[in-house]
Amino acid sequence: MGAKALPNSTQVPSLLPSALSVLLISPLSTQIANRTPPPLISALHHASAGSHLQWQPLLHLYILKSFSQQDRARTANTSSSIKTLESLFQETASQAFSCLQCRQATYYNHHMYNRYRALNHHSNMDNQLPPEVPVATEAVAPRPVNFSRTFYGIMFDAGSTGTRIHIYKFIQKDPVELPVLDNEMYHAVKPGLSAYADMPDVGGESIRQLLKVAKKTIPKEQWIQTPVVLKATAGLRLLPQEKAKALLNEVKEIFDDSPFFVPNNSVTIMNGTNEGVLAWVTVNFLTGHLYAKTRKTVGILDLGGGSTQITFLPRLKKTVLTAPSDYIAKINMFNSTFELYTHSYLGNGLIAARLATLGALGADGLDWKVFRSSCLPKKFREDWSFGGLTYKVSGIPDGFAGYKLCYQEILQVVKGIVHQPFEVKGSSIFYAFSYYYDRAVESGLIDGSRGGTVEVRDFKKRAKEVCNKMTKYRPISPFLCMDMTYITCLLKEGFGFKDSTVLQLTKKVNNVETSWALGAIFDHFHNLNIH
Numbered sequence: 001m002g003a004k005a006l007p008n009s010t011q012v013p014s015l016l017p018s019a020l021s022v023l024l025i026s027p028l029s030t031q032i033a034n035r036t037p038p039p040l041i042s043a044l045h046h047a048s049a050g051s052h053l054q055w056q057p058l059l060h061l062y063i064l065k066s067f068s069q070q071d072r073a074r075t076a077n078t079s080s081s082i083k084t085l086e087s088l089f090q091e092t093a094s095q096a097f098s099c100l101q102c103r104q105a106t107y108y109n110h111h112m113y114n115r116y117r118a119l120n121h122h123s124n125m126d127n128q129l130p131p132e133v134p135v136a137t138e139a140v141a142p143r144p145v146n147f148s149r150t151f152y153g154i155m156f157d158a159g160s161t162g163t164r165i166h167i168y169k170f171i172q173k174d175p176v177e178l179p180v181l182d183n184e185m186y187h188a189v190k191p192g193l194s195a196y197a198d199m200p201d202v203g204g205e206s207i208r209q210l211l212k213v214a215k216k217t218i219p220k221e222q223w224i225q226t227p228v229v230l231k232a233t234a235g236l237r238l239l240p241q242e243k244a245k246a247l248l249n250e251v252k253e254i255f256d257d258s259p260f261f262v263p264n265n266s267v268t269i270m271n272g273t274n275e276g277v278l279a280w281v282t283v284n285f286l287t288g289h290l291y292a293k294t295r296k297t298v299g300i301l302d303l304g305g306g307s308t309q310i311t312f313l314p315r316l317k318k319t320v321l322t323a324p325s326d327y328i329a330k331i332n333m334f335n336s337t338f339e340l341y342t343h344s345y346l347g348n349g350l351i352a353a354r355l356a357t358l359g360a361l362g363a364d365g366l367d368w369k370v371f372r373s374s375c376l377p378k379k380f381r382e383d384w385s386f387g388g389l390t391y392k393v394s395g396i397p398d399g400f401a402g403y404k405l406c407y408q409e410i411l412q413v414v415k416g417i418v419h420q421p422f423e424v425k426g427s428s429i430f431y432a433f434s435y436y437y438d439r440a441v442e443s444g445l446i447d448g449s450r451g452g453t454v455e456v457r458d459f460k461k462r463a464k465e466v467c468n469k470m471t472k473y474r475p476i477s478p479f480l481c482m483d484m485t486y487i488t489c490l491l492k493e494g495f496g497f498k499d500s501t502v503l504q505l506t507k508k509v510n511n512v513e514t515s516w517a518l519g520a521i522f523d524h525f526h527n528l529n530i531h
């Protein structure tokens, strides 16, 4: 089966702006007023304080599908989603206010006080729609003179293959409105910090470079109250402790010299559980699945360079009961606790898996040993660098190359290592990103600008083709056969997905990266208490 188009909720960008602007500019315009049930108008209008990224999939679905009078049920769902996304920010407000009370940071002062007021305004709204808001309210409502409309958060993702900055802009239009995510500014540099294990000061330059982007993006008067946080993943987890520490210290010094607000513990190595859970929070937030008592969520599959994560909300108790105890994590949101299946496999990221397949992971004699694999073109031989080390790698010149042999090699890296959750054979939807996405694009499975939906069997089919015609695909990457075979093997033999399992390959939703970073900024503003 070839690539399919994404469903509506992830195709929003091309269709939404015009439809959304109609609603935001004139929520009671005749057409909409005639066709939209009054409670929804109220809810949408109440929520219309900015461009409201998180409402977009909901609005999109509603506008495109619900203009006929038939869909009262869908309207009810939409309204409840709006309400529950508000709840997320109500909780944020509550947390922020406690920070205000403990005087942790000047940063929180006026934004958070206003959000606390919003919390009071919305208290006891469980199972209700937001209150009716007259159309003219936004134009004439009195506001405090210095009311600040926007605030920002900076999250650095120090990954094994690169360092990225995510600058999130939130808007709070009115003291009684809750803040919403307006947009994300994203920038990335390569290689990752771990490549500077022996020269942390040089590694620090990449952070300085990215901070310049933050200074350009965020208005000067906001700098002092904008938190800057860096979380490192597999690259630093795999380094010797003292080398990782030296890099983190370097970053902390750079942050301290910056004009931004540096909270406690702002530079850390994140654990694998949080990486998986926060990516789940991001994707479910962006796709409109995150609300109180939600059962209909999507799973996530993240394939990094050094580690890989799987996270989903089990529907069946058996999935929880049959999982190793440290594969279940709890997270608090909307006054309830979500019990997630999550695990991060360190050493099973795509690049680490290449090294393992080649027998090079942790090997000595790197200056003379040549690491060979039947997953590489026979005549290929090159020096290849990862994580600050250089490896001599090659195909097997007088041997065989191809899918079957390659699959057998790769099986050693997966079999018996990756746990198969009970429920994964069911019909849950999984969003897959990072290297799943990149390799699907490079091998021509999906379009790079739009993403797409594939089945697990599509990866297998394309892996066979790439491995059995290595010369054709060599200009794209000599590692493409190895990578595609690894992805196939990880999905099938590792997690135990069926050939027919559908994967939603997505890099961005409404122009926001599908990465743990957004979940992490939520976690910063409101401790989600992952345990």
Ligand SMILES: Nc1ccn([C@@H]2O[C@H](COP(=O)(O)OP(=O)(O)O)[C@@H](O)[C@H]2O)c(=O)n1
Pocket: 157, 158, 159, 160, 161, 162, 164, 192, 233, 234, 235, 303, 304, 305, 306, 307, 308, 349, 434, 435, 438, 507, 513, 514, 515
């Ligand atoms: N915001 C992000 C972060 C990573 N990635 C991709 O994720 C892959 C590697 O992730 P990573 O370097 O963070 O690896 P880990 O440290 O998580 O193992 C690369 O393909 C990146 O381009 C992305 O597309 N967008």
